[in-house]
Amino acid sequence: MLCIETIAVENRQFKNLKYHEVRLNKTRNELWGYRDQWDLSAMIVIPDSVTHDLHKCRLAYGFEIDAVKWEPYSLRTINKIRLVYDDSVEYSYKYDQRPGLNQLFEQRKDADEILIIKQGMVTDSFYYNVAFFDGKKWLTPDTPLLPGTQRAFYLIQELLKRLL
Structure with missing residues (x-):
């Protein structure tokens, strides 16, 4: 592993x-x-x-x-996102192989990306941690599957706030 x-x-x-x-x-x-x-x-x-x-x-x-x-590095173009629900998905460590996430990504159909919902909470997308702009500030879920390094940087710099 x-x-x-x-x-x-x-x-x-x-x-x-x-x-x-x-x-x-x-x-x-x-x-x-x-x-x-x-x-x-x-x-x-x-x-x-x-x-x-x-x-x-x-x-x-x-x-x-x-x-x-x-x-x-090539930026991905995302035009459409599909919500996928899985209450048991785990990705606490950045494994080389990630079959559980791959299965969720296969559910995207005609979308470019997925937004993973676990136990009613927004977690992550397939490739990225997510952030939402409310018109004044950027917010990120407090429930990521894997806390990303750029997310950590933005939180410490207070450019991003946890959405509780």
């Missing part, structure tokens, strides 16, 4: 790296009992092939780093 971190890289710099390290080290401790703390900036070298454009670094890991893949 492997977990992943997908880290944005722009201008050949990692974005939100400390948030990824916190999640990765928490995952390693809780799933496998590892107590050491990985410093990803010392472990991953950005290759020369990565330009200043936005890229993503996909790090697969378990006991050690299994693979590191690099690719240009």
